[in-house]
Every structure is written in structure tokens, then in C-alpha cells.
Amino acid sequence: MCGIWALFGSDECLSVQCLSAMKIAHRGPDAFRFENVNGFTNCCFGFHRLAVVDQLYGMQPIRVKKFPYLWLCYNGEIYNFKQLQKQFGFEYQTLVDGEVILHLYNRGGIEQTASMLDGVFAFILLDTANRKVFLARDTYGVRPLFKVLTDDGFLGVCSEAKGLTNLKHSTSLCPKVEPFLPGHYEVLDLKPSGKVASVELVKFHSYKDEPLHAACDTVETLPSGSFDLETVKSNIRILFENAVRKRLMAHRRIGCLLSGGLDSSLVAAVLLKLMKEINITYPLQTFAIGMENSPDLLAARKVAAHIGSEHHEVIFNSEEGIQAIEEVIFSLETYDITTIRASIGMYLVSKYIRKKTDSVVIFSGEGSDELTQGYIYFHKAPSPEEAAEESERLLKELYLFDVLRADRTTAAHGLELRVPFLDHRFTSYYLSLPAELRIPKNGIEKYLLRQSFEDSNLLPKEILWRPKEAFSDGIASVKKSWFSILQDYIDQQVDDLLLEKAAEKYPFNPPKTKESYYYRRIFEKHYSGQSNWLPHYWMPRWVKATDPSARTLKHYKSATQE
Numbered sequence: 001m002c003g004i005w006a007l008f009g010s011d012e013c014l015s016v017q018c019l020s021a022m023k024i025a026h027r028g029p030d031a032f033r034f035e036n037v038n039g040f041t042n043c044c045f046g047f048h049r050l051a052v053v054d055q056l057y058g059m060q061p062i063r064v065k066k067f068p069y070l071w072l073c074y075n076g077e078i079y080n081f082k083q084l085q086k087q088f089g090f091e092y093q094t095l096v097d098g099e100v101i102l103h104l105y106n107r108g109g110i111e112q113t114a115s116m117l118d119g120v121f122a123f124i125l126l127d128t129a130n131r132k133v134f135l136a137r138d139t140y141g142v143r144p145l146f147k148v149l150t151d152d153g154f155l156g157v158c159s160e161a162k163g164l165t166n167l168k169h170s171t172s173l174c175p176k177v178e179p180f181l182p183g184h185y186e187v188l189d190l191k192p193s194g195k196v197a198s199v200e201l202v203k204f205h206s207y208k209d210e211p212l213h214a215a216c217d218t219v220e221t222l223p224s225g226s227f228d229l230e231t232v233k234s235n236i237r238i239l240f241e242n243a244v245r246k247r248l249m250a251h252r253r254i255g256c257l258l259s260g261g262l263d264s265s266l267v268a269a270v271l272l273k274l275m276k277e278i279n280i281t282y283p284l285q286t287f288a289i290g291m292e293n294s295p296d297l298l299a300a301r302k303v304a305a306h307i308g309s310e311h312h313e314v315i316f317n318s319e320e321g322i323q324a325i326e327e328v329i330f331s332l333e334t335y336d337i338t339t340i341r342a343s344i345g346m347y348l349v350s351k352y353i354r355k356k357t358d359s360v361v362i363f364s365g366e367g368s369d370e371l372t373q374g375y376i377y378f379h380k381a382p383s384p385e386e387a388a389e390e391s392e393r394l395l396k397e398l399y400l401f402d403v404l405r406a407d408r409t410t411a412a413h414g415l416e417l418r419v420p421f422l423d424h425r426f427t428s429y430y431l432s433l434p435a436e437l438r439i440p441k442n443g444i445e446k447y448l449l450r451q452s453f454e455d456s457n458l459l460p461k462e463i464l465w466r467p468k469e470a471f472s473d474g475i476a477s478v479k480k481s482w483f484s485i486l487q488d489y490i491d492q493q494v495d496d497l498l499l500e501k502a503a504e505k506y507p508f509n510p511p512k513t514k515e516s517y518y519y520r521r522i523f524e525k526h527y528s529g530q531s532n533w534l535p536h537y538w539m540p541r542w543v544k545a546t547d548p549s550a551r552t553l554k555h556y557k558s559a560t561q562e
Contacts, residue, residue, distance in 0.1 A: 254359065
């Protein structure tokens with residue numbers, strides 16, 4: 001996990017512009033480099049480094065003797081860089097996994113490069129010999145990337161939008177900053193003036209398709225075409241275990257977030273099992289957060305005891321949570337209601353990990369709810385086909401919601417997130433299964449995933465079959481949800497008249513509640529005029545919901561009510 005930043009064709013002094021690059025310093029607390037591009041005095045790269053792999057030669061932009069005309073700034077992890085080296089005979093100059101991007105590009109161009117990378121990434125690749133700039137982002141947008149491109153060809157690129165919002169440019173007071181679309185690469189011509197012109201934006205991978213890099217994966221070819229239940233369950237276990245195994249690549253200590261729900265518990269259990277197999281000597285640290293006696297804390301305690309992790313509990317009160325709201329919104333760059341609610345706990349636990357432990361590479365369970373139909377409202381899907389379509393829509397929009405939350409809350413504290421549920425092979429296989437296999441069954445969501453691990457003894461049965469609890473709800477007590485605590489506080493902060501006139505003040509995505517108004521006001525304070533970063537609020541479908549919390553849905557039953 002790092003922070004990348006680059007400008008091409010800047011009219012303003014670069015020493016002034018580079019102050020914007022410092023706004024993402026939290027993403028790379030270990031080192032910083034600012035480098036001009038030879039022959040282009042108005043083009044430069046900025047890089048904040050979190051040293052996770054090759055601590056000696058990992059600074060960026062990466063340049064190697066073999067390709068002196070290539071400059072690479074990237075944020076991410078390429079899990080198959082050794083397999084690609086073996087397959088194509090690449091000679092690496094460093095131990096940095098991202099160096100493979102240079103070799104792949106030299107061998108087959110940008111299309112093959114983006115398609116062959118098994119991992120999470122956002123990168124800027126400059127080819128001065130052919131006068132090209134390339135931008136690319138992984139399939140689900142696990143690693144963030146934003147860009148600004150003006151009409152006269154000034155390009156700014158950054159890991160977070162905050163590194164671009166205050167850039168100075170002669171023709172535009174407020175250039176439009178936009179998220180770069182996941183699963184795409186863009187080709188831009190670099191002019192002698194240092195300005196650029198966009199040539200094409202290409203979607204290189206659809207998450208339903210088996211990725212091109214599957215051909216050189218470490219897992220053998222799985223039995224295909226058979227949807228026999230035992231075969232399917234076996235394949236799910238094999239691919240998920242492989243997803244966790246490949247993410248063990250790190251020279252820093254590994255930890256795991258553990259809410260006690262199915263997803264994080266499965267990740268933690270498989271992670272600990274594999275760490276033992278490859279003889280990692282330190283104990284796995286797991287981290288749970290919640291208010292006193294919250295369901296998540298109690299469930300996480302059971303899981304940690306079962307798997308034998310070194311467990312840490314972070315207990316916070318409502319005042320601490322409320323005090324964190326503004327810094328969380330600043331970090332997130334969104335005003336989405338459920339994203340902010342869920343982010344407060346994750347932000348506070350990340351802060352604890354950074355201050356109190358030496359774990360840096362943090363595993364988490366993001367992506368499972370979208371992939372395996374884990375949200376409560378999937379029980380109301382009109383048909384398996386519509387449930388499958390909704391699952392795909394959620395995956396497509398992950399970069400706006402859960403993946404955004406997971407990246408920003410951890411990156412704010414210099415941690416690197418790893419999300420095995422969003423492994424390309426695992427997701428493409430799961431989505432290839434018949435729609436009726438993937439729906440909730442017997443009143444239980446994620447039925448197939450739970451069933452697949454039922455005989456593994458990885459988790460206690462009551463955890464494996466624990467009902468879905470939204471992270472923003474599970475951290476509070478059963479009697480009073482976290483969202484209710486927030487609403488009670490905010491009710492005193494926003495006047496009724498302000499809410500009545502909300503649509504006039506904020507015509508795009510107008511706030512409908514005092515809570516959403518409060519979040520929007522803070523967002524606009526830091527990112528005025530950028531409300532288009534959120535195309536719509538996250539809300540459940542097929543139910544007449546006015547609030548995104550699972551606890552407001554009729555299907556929800558707390559453990560104490562059953």
C-alpha cells in the first residue's frame with residue numbers, strides 16, 4: 001500500500017504543486033520521493049512508500065537499466081510476479097513485485113500487461129520512447145485512483161482525490177476530479193509540451209470472465225462444467241484457500257480484522273492455518289472493535305479462542321465514535337450514510353493497530369457480501385436471476401462503497417489491506433455457478449459459502465451459521481444500534497428548517513434525513529462542489545427501506561430475540 005501522484009503538463013511551478021502530493025502522505029509513512037521527468041520540465045512523479053516488499057530497492061518511480069525509457073509509479077501487490085517470471089523468462093533487477101509491469105509491457109503492450117496481473121493495483125506507466133502515458137486499475141478497484149484532465153491536456157493522477165483538488169492550473173480554477181474506473185486502462189499521447197491527449201479507455205477484464213492470468217496460476221485446473229454440489233463446495237474451498245495463500249506475500253507482520261461474522265472469521269481461520277503451514281513463527285494478531293458487550297466483540301472472542309490467535313479488543317464509547325466523524329469523512333471522500341457509519345469502527349481499530357502493534361499487512365473480509373449475496377435484503381429477491389444481477393451490480397460498485405471504506409480507513413493509518421474474497425479466480429468461479437445455487441436458503445444468507453466449509457472444523461458451528469450483522473450495527477449493543485446513537489446526537493446538530501431546504505442547498509443527491517445532511521455538510525466543507533464522486537446512496541433493494549441499516553429490515557433478528 002502506497003500513495004502515488006503524478007502531473008503531466010503543469011503550467012504552475014512544480015515545487016508549489018507538489019504540496020498537494022503531501023496530502024496523501026499517510027499512505028506511505030516510510031519514505032517519500034518527488035522526481036521530475038527527464039526532458040519534460042512540467043511532468044513529475046510523487047511517491048509515498050509503505051515498505052512491505054523489497055525494503056531496499058522498492059522506491060518509486062521504478063526504473064530499470066533494461067528499459068531506461070519506462071517510468072512506473074504503482075500502488076498494489078502483484079501476487080503472480082514470480083509465476084510470470086518463470087513463464088516468460090523475465091530477468092528482474094529488484095525484488096519488487098511491481099517490476100513485472102515493465103517486463104510485461106515491453107513484451108506485449110498495455111492490454112496484455114493489465115490482463116496478466118493477478119493482484120490489486122493502480123498504476124501510472126510512462127513510456128518516453130513512444131511518448132505514451134498509461135493508467136490502469138484492478139478489476140474491483142481495491143486500490144484507489146483518481147484523475148483530473150483539463151481541456152488543454154493537463155493531467156493529474158493520484159491515489160486519493162484530496163491530492164488533486166487544490167492543483168493550480170491556468171485555464172481552470174476547479175478542474176473536475178474523477179475516480180478512475182476499475183477494470184480499465186487508459187492510453188494517452190504525451191506531447192512535446194508535456195501535455196497529454198486521451199486516445200482510448202479500455203475495459204480489460206470483466207469479473208464474470210476467468211482472468212487471463214489463470215493459465216499460470218498455482219492451482220491446478222479445476223473440474224469444470226460440473227455443478228455437482230460436492231465438486232462445487234470443494235472448488236470453493238480450494239480457490240478461497242489459494243486466494244488467502246497468495247496474499248501472504250509480505251516482509252512485514254500480518255494481522256487480521258475479526259468482527260466475528262462469517263467473512264472475517266473464515267479469512268482469519270484460513271489465514272492462521274496457512275501461516276502455520278509455511279512456518280511463519282509469530283502469532284497471528286486479530287483485531288475486533290465494539291462498544292462494551294457488543295455482538296461483534298463476543299463473537300470475535302469465540303473465533304479467536306477457537307483458532308488460537310493473539311486477540312486484541314478495541315472498546316470505544318459513543319463519544320469517541322462521534323468525535324471521529326469529521327476526520328473519517330475527510331479520509332473517505334464520501335458522504336454516503338452506511339459507508340460513514342461502518343467506517344468509524346474500522347478507522348478506530350486501524351488507529352489502534354498502527355499505534356499499539358507492529359502488524360502492517362491487514363487481512364479483511366470485504367467483498368463477500370456482494371459476491372455471495374450476504375445482505376439481508378437478498379431474501380426478498382424476486383428470482384435467483386435477479387439476485388445474481390444484483391450481486392454483479394454490487395461488485396461493480398464496490399469501489400464507491402465497501403472497498404472505498406476498507407482502503408481509506410486502513411490507509412489513513414499507514415496499513416495495507418488484503419481482501420481474499422475479491423480474488424479474481426475465486427470471484428469468477430463463484431459467479432459462474434447457477435443462479436439458484438447462490439441464493440439464500442432456509443432463511444440463511446450465504447448458504448452455499450457456509451455449506452462449503454461446514455465439515456472443515458475451521459470455525460465453531462454457531463459462527464459459521466451466524467446471521468448477517470452489518471459491521472456498523474454489530475459494533476454496538478443489541479439494545480441500541482450504532483446508527484441510532486449517531487442519529488440521536490445529530491438530531492441536536494441539524495435544525496429542522498435546514499433539512500426542509502436541503503434540496504435547494506444540495507440539489508444533487510439531496511439529504512433526506514438529518515444524519516445525511518450532517519455528513520453532507522462536513523463533506524462539502526472539505527470537498528466543495530465534488531458531490532458527483534458519489535453517484536447515489538447505498539440502499540437495499542426490493543424492500544421499502546428508508547435507512548440502509550440491516551436492523552431496520554423485518555428479516556433481522558438479533559441473537560437475543562431468537
